[in-house]
Amino acid sequence: MDNHIAAVPLDKAYRLLNHGPTVLVSSRHEGVDNVMAAAWACALDYAPPKLTVVLDKIAKTRELVEGSGAFVIQVPTVAQLQLTYEVGHESLSTQPDKLTRTGVDVFGIEGHNLPFVSGCSAWLACRLISEPHNQTTYDLFIGEIVGAWADTRVFQNGHWLFEKAEAEWRSLHYIAGGHFYAIGESLEARQN
Amino acid sequence: MDNHIAAVPLDKAYRLLNHGPTVLVSSRHEGVDNVMAAAWACALDYAPPKLTVVLDKIAKTRELVEGSGAFVIQVPTVAQLQLTYEVGHESLSTQPDKLTRTGVDVFGIEGHNLPFVSGCSAWLACRLISEPHNQTTYDLFIGEIVGAWADTRVFQNGHWLFEKAEAEWRSLHYIAGGHFYAIGESLEARQN
Numbered sequence: 001m002d003n004h005i006a007a008v009p010l011d012k013a014y015r016l017l018n019h020g021p022t023v024l025v026s027s028r029h030e031g032v033d034n035v036m037a038a039a040w041a042c043a044l045d046y047a048p049p050k051l052t053v054v055l056d057k058i059a060k061t062r063e064l065v066e067g068s069g070a071f072v073i074q075v076p077t078v079a080q081l082q083l084t085y086e087v088g089h090e091s092l093s094t095q096p097d098k099l100t101r102t103g104v105d106v107f108g109i110e111g112h113n114l115p116f117v118s119g120c121s122a123w124l125a126c127r128l129i130s131e132p133h134n135q136t137t138y139d140l141f142i143g144e145i146v147g148a149w150a151d152t153r154v155f156q157n158g159h160w161l162f163e164k165a166e167a168e169w170r171s172l173h174y175i176a177g178g179h180f181y182a183i184g185e186s187l188e189a190r191q192n
Numbered sequence: 193m194d195n196h197i198a199a200v201p202l203d204k205a206y207r208l209l210n211h212g213p214t215v216l217v218s219s220r221h222e223g224v225d226n227v228m229a230a231a232w233a234c235a236l237d238y239a240p241p242k243l244t245v246v247l248d249k250i251a252k253t254r255e256l257v258e259g260s261g262a263f264v265i266q267v268p269t270v271a272q273l274q275l276t277y278e279v280g281h282e283s284l285s286t287q288p289d290k291l292t293r294t295g296v297d298v299f300g301i302e303g304h305n306l307p308f309v310s311g312c313s314a315w316l317a318c319r320l321i322s323e324p325h326n327q328t329t330y331d332l333f334i335g336e337i338v339g340a341w342a343d344t345r346v347f348q349n350g351h352w353l354f355e356k357a358e359a360e361w362r363s364l365h366y367i368a369g370g371h372f373y374a375i376g377e378s379l380e381a382r383q384n
Binding site for chain 1 (some may be wrong): 334365375381
């Protein structure tokens with residue numbers, strides 16, 4: 001594991017997702033790994049931390065999540081713009097070499113039999129909380145976050161450092177048609 | 193209604209939320225209006241368009257949503273930073289004059305008995321899809337988007353104009369402790 005990667009306390013895990021970035025979803029089942037992009041992922045609870053993610057029925061990653069009961073939500077960076085777009089627009093079902101074609105490299109974290117995507121800024125290892133009605137009716141999956149990590153070059157001591165880090169570390173926020181925004185300027189509200 | 197506000201076709205409504213902004217949730221029931229902030233709102237489907245939002249059991253807005261079966265999700269701007277923070281940290285239960293104190297002004301849209309917050313960049317009128325298990329277990333509410341509007345100074349023809357509009361129109365992305373990021377730079381992936 002890259003020595004810039006540090007564990008994030010679970011009670012701060014929601015902060016990795018709170019600003020609404022587009023994420024990569026990865027999963028592993030019976031020797032098959034896949035990675036897809038998802039704009040529809042969201043924090044759901046603080047303690048134990050949970051999140052939601054929408055996984056379409058045509059997504060191969062969904063099969064892997066349903067089979068293994070586990071997945072990773074990770075936050076890609078501006079440096080991964082093209083990779084993020086491409087893993088969101090190619091399918092492992094029709095492109096068996098999808099991960100090679102799109103330049104995805106994965107690494108392992110001890111205690112988790114999951115593929116973590118290299119180069120991201122943050123990773124959330126999740127255990128699927130089975131909710132068949134939500135999954136079937138809404139394509140909506142709920143995960144309990146059981147491990148969290150971030151790259152210390154952009155997240156430290158519970159805080160994102162977007163304003164100090166290189167611009168290539170900023171999170172991506174997808175709209176449509178290949179169009180993203182990077183996260184921007186830091187703003188502080190007065191606390192009364 | 194402000195003459196800068198234009199209807200957004202329902203098949204493009206998801207784009208108002210796709211980049212993960214912090215939102216304001218408003219509702220009206222039996223003559224009571226309330227507005228709260230929520231970082232945990234997310235698109236759920238394209239057609240018919242749906243979204244999810246997490247409403248804590250202590251939120252007065254949740255009572256209004258459960259009573260009326262309707263709510264508005266709206267996208268506040270950098271100009272509304274302090275208002276957004278304050279409606280997220282005061283409760284109508286303990287501060288009956290919350291909306292006056294926080295400077296919230298609401299307007300109406302014909303055909304919807306709902307309070308729309310003035311000055312936002314986009315508005316999504318939602319009909320609650322009752323899912324008691326999700327609401328009770330996860331504080332998770334699902335809405336069908338039945339009307340969508342945006343301010344044409346920052347969203348036109350299905351596209352956000354953050355890169356052209358004044359910086360005060362940018363969306364807010366909350367982290368914690370009064371700390372937000374504005375949405376940032378526009379980025380385009382190569383479409384193969």
